[in-house]
Amino acid sequence: MRIGIDDTDSPRGMCTTYLGAVLIRRLSRAGIAVRQARLVRLNPNVPWKTRGNAAVCIEAAGSPREAFRLACSTVEEYADLAHEHTHPGVVVSDEELPSGFYQRAVQGFCTLPEALEIIGNAGALSKGYKKKMGLIGATAAVSSYFDDATYEILAYRDRSCWGTPRLVERESLFAADLHTYPHTWDTVDRENGVVVCVPHTPDPVLFGIRGERPGWVALAREEVISERPSLEQVWITNQGTDAHLIPGISPELQEGCSYLLAGTVASVPRTFKGGHVSVLMTWGNQSLTCMAYEPTKGFREVVRALLPGDRLRVAGSYKKGSINLEKLQVLSAPEGAVCMPPVCERCGKRMTSAGTMKGYKCRRCGGRGREPETVMIPRTITPGWYEVPPTARRHLARPLCRGVREDLLSLVPAP
Ligand code: ZN
DSSP states (O other), rough: OEEEEEEOOBBTBBBBBHHHHHHHHHHHHOEEEEEEEEEEEEEEETTTTTTOOEEEEEEEEEEEHHHHHHHHHHHHHHSTTTSOOOOOOOEEEEOOOOOHHHHHHHHSOOOOOHHHHHHHHTTTEEEETTTTTTTHHHHHHHHHHOOEEEEEEEEEOOOOGTTTTOOOOOHHHHHHHHHHTTTTEEEEETTTTOOOOOOOOSSSSEEEESSSSSSEEEHHHHOOSOOOOEEEEEEEEEETTTTEEEESSSSOTTTOOOEEEEEEOOOOOOEOOTTTTEEEETTTEEEEEEOOGGGGGGHHHHHOOOOOOOOEEEEEEEEEEEEEEEEEEEEEEEEEEEOOOOOTTTTOOOOEEEEETSSSSOOOTOEEOOOOEEEEOOOOSSSSSOOOGGOOOOOSSSSSOOOHHEEEEEEESOO
């Protein structure tokens, strides 16, 4: 059977994965064998999510009724039910649920009536609390399948520590990263010199290390020096897999969905107040603004180096008429040529126009020139992939150290 849980947390605390880790131990004690612990990230752009929009799915063997009873009592004990935006859901099913529901929940939007219909059709056990919105994520978690998966080991804090500053030795995280990257990632952000894997929110997570295999995350974890965690759990997850990206081939982009698109740069990039950078891209016969916001730090330099005519693939979420860039591929960035007035042979200074059809004139010596000079614009960007730094990465975004998804690229041909 599969046990799905979602929406137990709030901005002031809790974490559905912690609740899942507690439940896993309770299931084991009750004689229910846990086969797999899945951390399922869903569409990060749904408006009602808390933080990362994570649900959990526990695969287990035993009595569904007993598992359901334990799951509900754990939710009732730990979920932040008093918070106005916390509406937990629990689903237990010993039947497979249609995977299309997961697909839509990670790439788009699902409704509560759709979740209830699936639960009803499968005869699954379910309980929704308050507005029951968590039933959507819980159903999506139970129906999830991973074409590609990564792992995360999460260490959770003792309850007495929740809300207090976390004690994790910074240098040990940099050492763990140094010894295991690129098999683990996003532990630290070297370029910006910051720790990424330790949250600052008041939830029970102490730190989380993401990687390609359980062995790699365990190896990195061994190096971490910190306050004593009360609980640790390795999750298999769709994090870092680009499961949220839709190949952008239909002419309609939907608000809140994330896409991989191919196009041509159509404007010189602009930097706005606050350091946000935008560039216009033509995609099919429409134009689309691509944004690199200030938190994307050095990635903005990549966007600023683009010039009209450059051919790109971009990945990011579509919000309010623009693509919020997660990564981009420069397919070609040809040197541009501009015509400039010639340089005066006597003074070495660039001449200025002497007027329409009158050639050029040196302002210093009065010398004349007829032919303009063709000057190549040097490029600072070369073809290849570029991504936002770990501090700005979305959970689902596949880091370039994992390579790119060729199956997705083949669906989005170069412009
Ligand atoms: Zn001159």
